Amino acid sequence: MTTIGRGTTAHLEKVEAPGSMLTHAAARALAVLRVSTGFVFLWAFFDKTFxxxxxTPSERAWINGGSPTKGFLANLEVGPFKGFFHDIAGAGWANWLFMIGLLGIGLALLLGIGLRIAxxxxxxxxxxxxxxxxPLAEGSTNPVTDYHFIYAVVSIVLALTYAGHTWGLGRQWAALPFVQKNRWLL
Structure with missing residues (x-):
C-alpha cells in the first residue's frame, strides 16, 4: 500500500515500463501475426521459385524459366494502369525486384529484424x-479494402510495436552498433 495525500491509501499496480501499452499476451499475439505474415511472403517466394x-505449377517455376510476374500482370483486365503492367509483365528486372521483395520481407518478418524496412x-x-x-473497378468484391491493404497495415503495425522483440531477433538486431547508428534499420 502507498499513502497518497492526507492519510489516503491505495494499491498501486506494477506497470511494465513508462508508456508501455502492450501486455505479454498482446506481444505474443503480435509475434504470431508477424511469423504468420512472414510465412505468407516466404511461401509465395518459394512456390514461385520452385x-x-x-x-505455381512446376513447369512455370522461376528455376524452370517461368516468370514470377508474367502470369499476374499480363492477365490484368481492368484499371487505368493496365497497359503499364502489361508492358512490364515478365521483364527480368520486375521479376527480380518482386522476388527479392518477397524474400526480404518474408525473412525480415519471420526473424523479427529490419521491420521498418519490411x-x-x-x-x-x-x-x-x-x-x-x-479493386475500384465495377464488379470488384470490395472497392474500399482488400488483402493488399490489410498486409500493408499489418506490416506497419508490426514495425511500430517492435513485434520482433518477442520470439524474434529484434532485441539483438536493435543492439547492433550499425543499427544503433542507423535507427531506420530497426
Whole structure:
C-alpha cells in the first residue's frame, strides 16, 4: 500500500515500463501475426521459385524459366494502369525486384529484424499490387479494402510495436552498433 495525500491509501499496480501499452499476451499475439505474415511472403517466394504446385505449377517455376510476374500482370483486365503492367509483365528486372521483395520481407518478418524496412517494402509492394488489380473497378468484391491493404497495415503495425522483440531477433538486431547508428534499420 502507498499513502497518497492526507492519510489516503491505495494499491498501486506494477506497470511494465513508462508508456508501455502492450501486455505479454498482446506481444505474443503480435509475434504470431508477424511469423504468420512472414510465412505468407516466404511461401509465395518459394512456390514461385520452385513451383510446388499451389499457386505455381512446376513447369512455370522461376528455376524452370517461368516468370514470377508474367502470369499476374499480363492477365490484368481492368484499371487505368493496365497497359503499364502489361508492358512490364515478365521483364527480368520486375521479376527480380518482386522476388527479392518477397524474400526480404518474408525473412525480415519471420526473424523479427529490419521491420521498418519490411513495412516500407511490403506497403510499396502491396500498393503496386492493389493498383494493378484495381479493386475500384465495377464488379470488384470490395472497392474500399482488400488483402493488399490489410498486409500493408499489418506490416506497419508490426514495425511500430517492435513485434520482433518477442520470439524474434529484434532485441539483438536493435543492439547492433550499425543499427544503433542507423535507427531506420530497426
Amino acid at each position: 513451383g510446388w504446385g499451389y499457386s 513495412a516500407a517494402a511490403s506497403t510499396l509492394m502491396m500498393a503496386f499490387m492493389w493498383i494493378a488489380e484495381w
